[in-house]
Amino acid sequence: MNDKPLGVADAEYRRAMREFATGVAIIACGAGESRAGCVATAVASLSLSPPSLIVNLQRAGSTRQRLQDAGAFSVNFLGASHEALARRFAGGAPADERFSDGAWIEGATGAPVLADALAAVECRVEEILARFTHAIVIGRVEAVRPGDGGPGLLHWRGRFETL
């Protein structure tokens, strides 16, 4: 999309954003052979009425494309025990390898849902806004699967942490 080398300003920006801690989520969509998913930390609540959230995804990525086709997706908040799963979904592995590990079940929208996530939220795609290299995906919440309150996985200063 944009392969110019990062300038000083970009590197400075990247360093600054590392200071904002986040949980770690897997965004998942599709079914069977057409499942796709990736790790995202750019997740934010939008409104409570109606329940809605946003996720920023790479425009060129397979998850953004399949999510658009499927019209629904899940946001699975990872616990401390999911660090290996997070690395699997952050790397370059093909989709079938990504889903070969983890307690994936089919959610109410048809999207894959991680049964032992801290919580999972399923959304219908309300809108996709392409901006720069990324897509802002607005999801309207259709279903929620609560978890059992275990320790959480975080990402901060370029590292995984637990809380």
Added chain:
Amino acid sequence: MNDKPLGVADAEYRRAMREFATGVAIIACGAGESRAGCVATAVASLSLSPPSLIVNLQRAGSTRQRLQDAGAFSVNFLGASHEALARRFAGGAPADERFSDGAWIEGATGAPVLADALAAVECRVEEILARFTHAIVIGRVEAVRPGDGGPGLLHWRGRFETL
């Protein structure tokens, strides 16, 4: 904006989103008497090229209005020592009281910048998208102020935590 009581689905959604840990940021804008600011946890990087981020703010809030008028804002990532400041900016205090505490300096864009933040990022307002009760603010990064790497302030399961 929307004053119907929260239904079960809204409460379930709120509980699920509490599982996604975040850093804590103060969004600040304006100058002198027209300063405004609030705490935000719905902050996410958008793209690196160009450096840009999004912040979700209440549409009806004073910060959203003044940020739109000012055309610029700062995102100040809070450290563990800033919990009282976070509570001040989360409550109902008027703007002059909010800024009466904290090491506020004038940034490159004219927005107030917290000198001892973990990092501060100043943005020009690129776009404001009104969606449901909230506004998605897209900021184009103009300046970055690095911090000194101290411990961070987080928000998780409805509580402040430090890391």
